Amino acid sequence: MTVELLRNAVRPYAWGSRTTIPELLGRPVPAPHPEAELWMGAHPGDPSRIEGPDGIERSLLDLVEADPVGQLGEQCAERWGGRLPFLLKILAAEEPLSMQAHPSAEQAAEGHAREEQAGIPRDAPNRNYPDPTAKPELVCALTEFHALAGFREPNRTVALLKAIETPGLARFTVLLEEQPDSDGLRALFTTWITLPQASLDELLPEVLEACVQHVRDHGEFAAECRTILELGEAHPRDAGVLCALLLNRLTLRAGEAIYLPAGNLHLYLHGTAVEILANSDNILRCGLTPKHVDVPELLRVVDFGCGEMPVQDGTPDGRLAVYHTDAPEFELSRIEWAADERDELLVHCTGPQILLCTAGALRVIADDGEQVELGRGQSVWLPASDPAVRLKPLGDTPIQVFRATAGTCS
Incomplete structure (x- = not known):
């Protein structure tokens, strides 16, 4: 019988907090640099480590690979090829992350095979599918946690667009008003994500100024408009700012969670959460990042189903x-x-x-x-x-x- 404390890796992404993870771990606050994620698991990029009875520290990845049945169980080891299928994280977002979606298992397997055939190195910046597996995830708030996730019901989005309507925005509002369904969302999203930069540079300032006025007027969509202004300030020429207008704006209380299946377009804004996800690195980014954005591949993966995003607070099972x-x-x-x-x-x-x-x-x-x-x-x-x-x-x-x-x- 073995009960092993883990020593876990901290990922220092620029959007992270300098206080949350150090305070959680009992280290000096603030940290010298942002600390965004604490990883617990056997991810090859930063596996947790365990000190054995001999005093020698080993990675959890090595332990799993050396004894997959003993560590994972026969059923889990067989289903996932001797690989721990999940990664657990503490996520500490001081600033918004990139807007992104993840592929299904079938899309990941096909995309991985295609990129392997093309000879794209797995660590290349333009690689979409470094592994052949899906990446569903669930995020559970530890503090008040803000996110954009899933496409809002189209008629509500039309109401939002009309509330901040400008001469340049009006023609796009009509597109969705005339087809208020998932196909209309796909058409509008595709139009925005492929707009020429010159057109974006004309439209975005109009939209941002209209959002400023809506907030000043204490309008119905003030929270959504504040988020658009925050994103627009950080990414002033990015089509992702427009695409954010189409997503549900969520505020999770501690203990509340959202599940993000394949194709769900989402963006974490601010807060601390526990996140569990499949042990995969497959990400299709929409924008709001200097990293690679592959628009055609993104459009293949994004699910344009729409409606309110389900929020869970956990189904009771005894004390669990x-x-x-x-x-x-x-x-x-x-x-x-x-x-x-x-x-x-x-x-x-x-x-x-x-x-x-x-x-x-x-x-x-x-x-x-x-x-x-x-x-x-x-x-x-x-x-x-x-x-x-x-x-x-x-x-x-x-x-x-x-x-x-x-x-x-x-």
């Missing part, structure tokens, strides 16, 4: 709150104890697990008596060969733990 998705790669659960609750919880699974503590402290106890204390910001790896562990709350403050498993785990 489970965030349900159709993703076979992962499942995320949230476990909480109030300050006056100290009952132990038995956790078992047929596959691999990562437990992440985001508040308070607890003891993780194996059935052979081996145990480890898990404090805020710490995480533990539980291989499939471990049949069950008990979670024993410590202290007199509220406790919160997130549990990541493969989607086939029961």
